[in-house]
Amino acid sequence: MTPQRERRGAELVAKYPEARSALVPFLQYCQAEDGYVTDQAIADAAELVGITPAEVESTASFYSLLFRHPIGKHVIQVCRTLGCMLGGADELREHIRTRLGVENLETTADGAITYEEVECLAACDRAPVLQHNLEFVYNVTPEKFDSLLETWRRESPAAALPAE
Amino acid sequence: MPIEPVLTKGFGSLDLTDLAVYRSVGGFAALTKALREMTPDGVVAEVMASNLRGRGGAGFPTGKKWSFLPKDGRPRYLVCNSDEAEAGTFKDRMLLENSPFNLIEGLVISAYAVNAKRVFIYIRGEFLAGYRIFQKALAQAYDAGLVGADILGSGYSVEIVPHRGAGAYICGEETAQLNSLEGKRGEPRLKPPFPANAGLYGMPTVVNNVETLMYVPHIIERGAKWFASIGAEKSPGPKVISVSGHVMRPGNYEVPLGIPMRELVMELAGGLRPGRRVKAIQPGGGSSAAIFEEDLDVACDFDSLAAKGTMLGSGAVTVMDDTACMVRCALTINRFFETESCGQCTPCREGGQWVHRMVARLEAGEGSESDLKILTTINRTITGTNLCVLGDSIMPFLSSVYKHFPEEFHDHVRLAGCPLHARSESAA
Amino acid sequence: MSPEKAVREVSVTIDGNTFAVPEGTLVVEAAKHLGTQIPVYCYHPKLEPAGLCRICLVEIEKMPKLQIACATRVADGMVVHTSSAKVAEARRGVLEFLLLNHPLDCPVCDKGGECELQDFTMSYGPGESRLTEPKLHKPKLVDLGPTIVLDEERCILCRRCTRFDDEIAQERTLIVEDRGFKSLISTRNGGAYASYFSGNTTEICPVGALTSKAYRFRSRPWDLNHTDSVCTQCSVGCNYRVDTRFGRVMRTFTRENPAVDDGWICDRGRYTFNYLYAPERLRAPSIKRDGGRVDVTFAEAAVLAGSKLAEAAARGRVGVIGGGRLSDEEAYALQRFAREVLGTNNIDYRTHAQVYASPSRFGARLTDIDDASVILAFGAVTPELAPILDLRIRRAVARGHAKFVYMGPYRPAFTIETRYVKLQRGTLPKELDDLGDAVRRGAGQPGGSDVATIASDIAAAKKIVAIHSGEDAPSADAIERLVETLQQSGRDAGILVVGATGNARGAEAAGCVPNLGPGYAPVSGEPGMTTDQMLAAAADGRLDALFVIGANPALTFPDGALARRALKRVPFLAVADQVMTETASYAHIVFAAASFAEKRGHTTNLEGIRQAFAAAVESPLEVRTDAQIIGALTLATRRGSIGDDPTTLFAELNAAESAPRAKTGGGALARPVVTGASAPIAVPDGALTVIPIPHLYAGGGAAAHDPGTKPMRPEPYAVFSPSDARRLSLDEGARVKLSGASGSIEVSARIAQQVPDGSVLVLAEMPEAPHNLLLDASGGGWANVEVIAGAAEAAG
Ligand SMILES: Cc1cc2nc3c(=O)[nH]c(=O)nc-3n(C[C@H](O)[C@H](O)[C@H](O)COP(=O)(O)O)c2cc1C
């Protein structure tokens, strides 16, 4: 474990009565650092909270915001549940898939953008919605998406899925 | 029957994420009152008298829940459920982002009432912005001595720990949330034991919804009588209802419980697009059975909707007008539950997946009459047979719309596709 | 022991029958009183109720929803219906869901016939199938580790396996991955599920999802014959069943005896039967001739050996080594053979460092661990030596009432929380006497020292179980002194000695020791020689013949050089064994001995219970039971008669034991004279102290040749501390040569924090690299280290 990670791990553990509670926050921190939850992060987490790496794996695999394989610097998560569907999400998803040339949970060929279809994001009043790197974008139209995509492509965010 | 907003007062005009602003509108007066003038039991009694019912979905009386904690000297925890992932619900996120101090005040008073020394607020992983806003507010509150050691010189101390989830609807279920907080898979626990006896870390625990806890300071400040005088007799108080779908002004509306659905949808939310009619409404999020045009006069409260065979749930009204294909609507709901099942129980895991596959087939025009036959009976083996109520949420919407619009389902088989789309195509 | 708490009885009505059960009984268990079987998948009586599969739903009056019988506890006056229409429908529903994506490949499934999915579908399943749904396809052959494969399509996600690994084994390497309908049973990142208990998961898996590599596609359950047997691989004596087909052992299966095995067996026990059919299995006697070996008939071998032994006996220059792998009856026959036929007390079962097996009047029971407050282990690495005993310790510690203390020269990898006390060689007796003093003085010990910490653990303890490896006589005495002190202070205390061989205690009790006969009765005449004395005598040319039976002292005796010298030099060596061991390779005559599965008899476990086992299969033609070998040798010597019928021998043994040690105190056991075991050894400059370490799959007999356990068997290795490794410029995986006072071995290097600087842990009992070449008679030794190949080279 890097000293920095160890420090952050200790801070997180200190927030809880039992160390294991710091597991997911710690993995989120590692993911923000490394881009995804690496094998090393699993091992570090196991050591930090005192459980087996397999238990860490089991827990991590439960949560959809933890990725165990490399993902893009941009994660685009488009809502597909009822409210957004009524607002045109099916058509929007179709557009984005074609535009990016990927299917659900795939990353563009250049490795930059990971596309995911997700369930209700709690913004149904401004449907359809998506999150770009966990920031909400409301009332997304195909045109709006295209212009945002250009902006995003020019940016180089520090972390696709920030921990804090 | 509009009321003066309680939780949402000042939204849009005041920056309530600023402690000074929140104070200027009377914020933290209730905390001072509770800590200086009331005993913990006094707070519980007041909340009990208000008949505040939980806003997280089940509508369980909050004061009663608090009174269940055994008085055995073990440490107790208060957990605030800010996981909000029920399809169609978006009120807690708005409250969290716009009024974090009201929540913090509610957390501290409630923690005082149940004698918890530590509060965890479980914030949905996707709510990064809300999490940041809350953290910032929390830091201000700590600095101002409103949270932490010896609050306002009362001798009462409490820590508040925000905890971000990592993507899983089921973590809104209280026991799943406790597992998740413990760093485990967010799987619901077998009950009994109930959280009141063995919750977080095995200790007595209360789990309450964000909105629920935000009413607490107002009840303390203005009294249980005031609260109980608002809304329906058995479901008193205001409620923030999320209205979305085919309405002109989707959004959150703080209304007295018991408001007629017609008023909420047709007036507050601006009604439908010109020329459109209500086809179906989910009154309580993705888990709820639909009501239809003829039900528009139902009162929006826990008991009236239950009498209609559906529920108020977390207060999420999704309106579908006559352009909406019921099969496609059901598809989004059944896909939701397939994706979000934790996978422990057979009926929820396998049944939910099966139903989704059948509905997806129907929607794609590849369904069969035998699929439809199965859909009419499968609710009897999926519903009521699971460990938690997520499994019970798979069928209500589908069953209700199928029952109400059977021909639409059969047409999907007969026409090998959607009749509505076919119609709109031929119209074009 | 505390008296049983009075349990309140409550009345319950199930399907119209009203009866009383203890309060808190699960509905599913209550129904069993009636003989009503409520179907279950996720429920297993030994695991915490989980309530996952939902097949056990029942109707309980006054409850709006169906309730799960597996987790609902009976309340007074409860009325339960287990087969109402509502229940039947729910059950059918669950079955339908489970079969939805199930491959229905029952005809080629190992579980066919004992599959709970098959059974319940027969009883409650949907009559007409509406499962036209296309199946989701999943991997059908997932390699989970050395022993187990997973068929994901058959898995019904009841999680018994992962819960077993979590709650019982507490190893937590088998997991549920992902969620919802994508959930699957897995290991981390495809790593190995390499638990010593893995085989149990194949038994508790209600369907054919987890299967043993060793048993896959070998047989159908209904074709198997079952024989009740007892595992003899270690001294716990777990009960199991040997399943055979066409006279061949197909598999072994648990046969629950809660007081011994709690319903589990370890993989060493479960899979060590495949050697019976391996090419290395001895199928006929052989004699050394012209530098090679030739097979002979049993009769020929017996006559030859009998006459050689008789000649040596006539000169009083003969010895018998072995007994710890025989049945009780055979051990009894063996000591009669030594005493009556060969006329010598030169007999000893102790072929390892173990010096005793029975802690005389301080004996504990395995079940004492269940309510112990402190478990003290001395040098006994229970996970490697007695895995099922270790499970009991794990459970006691997990339940929170027991503290586990381990004292030894290094810290073994225990799965449970361990208080570790590092011992210098020879210091245990003093530490224990100090501890005894501390206990006598009472609480309020000055803190700090290990003794003080353990003393304070003990101060609060009601019950203490001491577990000893049985090595080193002064320590054995000190442990008995300590336990006596504990008993005098009003505490419940006892000792378990983990035997180096499966029936060490039985052999000791039957009289396979130089000074005591059956029942620990002192022998008439001069006590004979202990193993070390016999070996020394043979090496010096003072013995003319040795008979070694079911033992491999060349590999197991601490002083490997002495053992080899003795075995090579003795003018006549006869060995009886099941496979060609190193010891047998030196023999003039080797007898092919029957295995546990090919004979019947009794075996005594480490706590002294004598358990019967039956013959499951017949042995090959020229193979004989040890009793038959002894009987035939007796005949051939013409010096007496010892029958080979187990029933008669058992009766004789019982009669001979009529004055049991428990009543008279018996005689003190003559212990091998282990010179200097308590003294530090002199380690030359630059050399490392050798500490032998046990491994479940080590051994030079069956274990070395069993195809079933081969995948789990480690390569010989030695473990160095990180700082020694640096000093020696060693990498993990490097090939090293360890040279001691009388020999050298080549092993691969490992590096681990737990190794004390200046020591090297050497895997014991590996015939490829015998650790005992580095040791002397005291069990101590040292080694100089030389790197032969770096890690990369060694791997390439
Ligand atoms: C599948 C499922 C999801 C839930 N999600 C939420 C949620 O996101 N927020 C919430 O407050 N309650 C949710 N609940 C309800 C909680 O279990 C619990 O009843 C509630 O947090 C209690 O708070 P209250 O008494 O203040 O309503 C959910 C329940 C289930 C079964």
Ligand code: SF4
């Ligand atoms: S009903 Fe579904 S979500 Fe709830 S515990 Fe069972 S599998 Fe999990």
Ligand code: FES
């Ligand atoms: S046996 Fe009861 S739920 Fe599985």
